[in-house]
Amino acid sequence: MAPRLHIPRARPRRVDKVIGMTSNGARIVLSRRAAIVTAFAALAMPSGGQPRRAEAAKARLGILSASTPDPVTLRTQIEPLRQGMRELGYVEGQNLSIELRWAEGKFERLPALLDELLRLDIDVLMTTSPRPAMLAKEVVKTLPIIAVGVDDPVKSGLVADHIRPGGNITGISAAFDGLMQKRLQLLKDILPTARRFAIVFNPNTLPRAELARGVARWEPALGVALQIEEVRGPDDFEPAFASIVGAGTNAIALVADPMIWTERTRLGALCTKHRLPSIWGGAAYLEAGGLLSYQGDWSALFYRAAAFVDKILKGTKPGDIPFEQGTKLELAVNLQAAKALGLTIPHSVLVSADRLIE
Numbered sequence: 201m202a203p204r205l206h207i208p209r210a211r212p213r214r215v216d217k218v219i220g221m222t223s224n225g226a227r228i229v230l231s232r233r234a235a236i237v238t239a240f241a242a243l244a245m246p247s248g249g250q251p252r253r254a255e256a257a258k259a260r261l262g263i264l265s266a267s268t269p270d271p272v273t274l275r276t277q278i279e280p281l282r283q284g285m286r287e288l289g290y291v292e293g294q295n296l297s298i299e300l301r302w303a304e305g306k307f308e309r310l311p312a313l314l315d316e317l318l319r320l321d322i323d324v325l326m327t328t329s330p331r332p333a334m335l336a337k338e339v340v341k342t343l344p345i346i347a348v349g350v351d352d353p354v355k356s357g358l359v360a361d362h363i364r365p366g367g368n369i370t371g372i373s374a375a376f377d378g379l380m381q382k383r384l385q386l387l388k389d390i391l392p393t394a395r396r397f398a399i400v401f402n403p404n405t406l407p408r409a410e411l412a413r414g415v416a417r418w419e420p421a422l423g424v425a426l427q428i429e430e431v432r433g434p435d436d437f438e439p440a441f442a443s444i445v446g447a448g449t450n451a452i453a454l455v456a457d458p459m460i461w462t463e464r465t466r467l468g469a470l471c472t473k474h475r476l477p478s479i480w481g482g483a484a485y486l487e488a489g490g491l492l493s494y495q496g497d498w499s500a501l502f503y504r505a506a507a508f509v510d511k512i513l514k515g516t517k518p519g520d521i522p523f524e525q526g527t528k529l530e531l532a533v534n535l536q537a538a539k540a541l542g543l544t545i546p547h548s549v550l551v552s553a554d555r556l557i558e
Contacts, residue, residue, distance in 0.1 A: 259290070259513050260297045262322035264314055264332045266458035268304040272484045273461075277328065280499040284506025303332075305462030307404055310335050318343070324512050326505065327371075329458055330405055333358055337369060344518045346508045347371030348501055351406075353523050362523045370521040372504055374496045379529075380453065381418050383479045383494050386531075387451045388422055389546055390492075391477065394450035398427040400440060400467075401455035411455075424450075434463055441470045449476065456481025456495065464488040477541055483532035483555055491537045497528040530554045 267273050278300070282292070290296040299320055301313040310332055317325060318340070326346045327333040333347035337358055347358060350373055359365035384397055401411060408430065415426045427447055429440040444452060452471060454460055460467060461482075468488025471478040479492040486493055504524070511521055532555040538545050550556070 258295050258297055259324070260299065260320065260322045261324050261326060261509060262299045262301070262317035262320060263326045263328070264301050264303075264310065264317060264336065265328040266303045266305065266307060266310060266331050267328065268458075268462050269300065269302050272487070276482075276484060276499045277502045280503040281326075281506055284503045285509065288506055288510045290506075290510075303458065305459040307331055307459075311339075314339060324509055326509070330356065331458070333369075333371070340368065342368055344512045345369045345371075346505055346512070346518070348505045349374045349498060359523055364519065365521070365523050366519040368518050370508060370518040370523055372501050372508070373523065373525045374498065374501060379494070379496075380414060380455075381421065383453050383492075384418060384422055384424070384426070386492055386494060386549065387453065387477065387479055388424065389549055390543060391450055394424060396425045396427065396447060396449045397422075398429055398444045398447075398449045398452045399455065400429050400431055400444075400452060400460075402432060402457040402459050403430045404432055404459070405457045406455055431460070433459060434466060437463070437466060437470060441474060444476070445474050451477040451479070453479045454481070454485070454490075456485075461485070472540070475541060477537075477543060483530060483557075486532055486534045486537070486557055489534075489537055489540075491534050491541065491543070493530070493532040495530060496526040497530050500528050501526050532557065 263278075265273075265277075267277075282298070285292075285296060292298060299317060299322060301317055303309040303313060314332075314335060322343070324344045324346060325336060325340060326348060327336050328349050330350045333345070333350050334356070336345050336347070345368055347353065347369060348371055350356065350358060350371060353359045353365070353369075353371065353373055354362060359367065359369050380399070387397055388394060399411065399415070401408075408428070411428055415428060419426050427444065427449060429443060431437060431440050454467060464480075464485050465488045468478075468485070468490055472489045477491045479494060480486065480490045481493065481495040482498065483493045483495075504526075508521060512518060531549075531553045533545055533549065533553045534557040535545070536557060
C-alpha cells in the first residue's frame with residue numbers, strides 16, 4: 201500500500217480545511233498559519249488613509265511549471281513575476297516565499313511535483329501552461345490557483361466563465377483567436393509560391409482533433425495544404441521531419457509547448473539541416489535558428505500575474521477575479537536565419553516586426 205501523508209493531530213481550537221488530495225489519496229489541508237497570512241494581507245487601510253503594504257506574516261507562493269529553469273525561462277517568466285510582486289510591496293525572504301517546481305518537459309513528473317508543493321503549506325498555487333493547470337484543477341479543490349499562459353480556459357474546461365470563473369481558479373490566458381492562422385499567413389507572405397506547410401505539435405498539450413478542425417478552415421483561406429505531425433518527445437523528431445521533407449513541405453510552424461521549448465535546440469537544428477523556414481511561439485525560440493515568432497508577450501503575462509497573487513492574499517476569492525487574456529502580441533524576425541536560407545523578408549513584414557534579430 202502506498203504511504204499516506206501524515207497529518208498531525210490538531211491542537212484545540214485549530215480548524216484545518218481540506219484543499220485537495222495528493223496522488224496517493226492523502227488529504228492536503230490549509231493550515232492555520234496559511235489562514236493567518238491571508239488575514240494579515242486582507243487588513244483594511246490604516247487610519248492615515250494610505251494603502252497598507254504587504255507585511256506581517258510571510259506568504260508562500262508555489263509555482264508548478266512543465267518547463268525548465270534555464271536562464272531564458274527565468275528571465276522571461278519568473279523575473280517579471282518577481283518584479284511585479286516587489287512593486288506591490290512583497291520582498292522575498294521578508295514577507296514572501298516563492299517555491300518553484302519544474303517538470304523540465306516531462307509531464308509524468310507533474311503529479312509528484314504538485315504533491316511536494318501542497319505539502320509545503322503554500323497559500324497560492326500558480327501554474328504555467330495548460331497541462332499543469334488541468335492537473336491542479338483535478339487535484340486541488342480549495343487552495344487558490346492562478347493559471348498563467350493557458351489556452352482558452354472555458355473551451356478547455358478549466359473554468360465555467362471568463363468573467364466569473366467560480367471555484368478556486370482564475371488566471372491569464374495566452375490564447376488569441378486566429379493566432380496559428382496568422383503565423384501561417386506570415387509564412388505565406390514570405391513564401392508566396394509555397395504550396396505546403398507543416399504544423400508540428402505535442403498532442404499531450406494540444407489535442408489533434410482540435411488542431412485538425414483549425415486546419416480544415418485554414419487550408420482554403422491560405423491556399424496551401426497543411427500537414428500535421430505529432431511529436432511527444434525527441435524520439436519522434438527524426439520520423440516527423442522525414443515525413444515533412446518527403447512530402448515536399450515548404451515551411452514549418454511549431455506549436456509552443458514545454459517539451460518543444462526544452463528540445464528547441466534540436467528542433468531548430470533539424471529545421472536548419474533541412475533548410476525549412478520556421479515560425480515559433482516565442483522570440484526566445486529563435487535563438488535556436490528559427491526564422492519567425494508570433495506570440496503573446498509572456499513576460500507581460502507573468503508581470504500581470506503578480507496582481508492576481510496580491511488580490512488573493514488580500515482576501516479576494518479566485519472565482520470572483522475575471523480570467524484575463526493577454527493583450528500584447530509580438531512579431532520577431534531573425535534576419536540571420538533569413539540570410540542563411542537565402543530569403544528576402546518583405547517590407548510589409550519588416551515594418552510590422554516588434555523585434556529584428558541581426
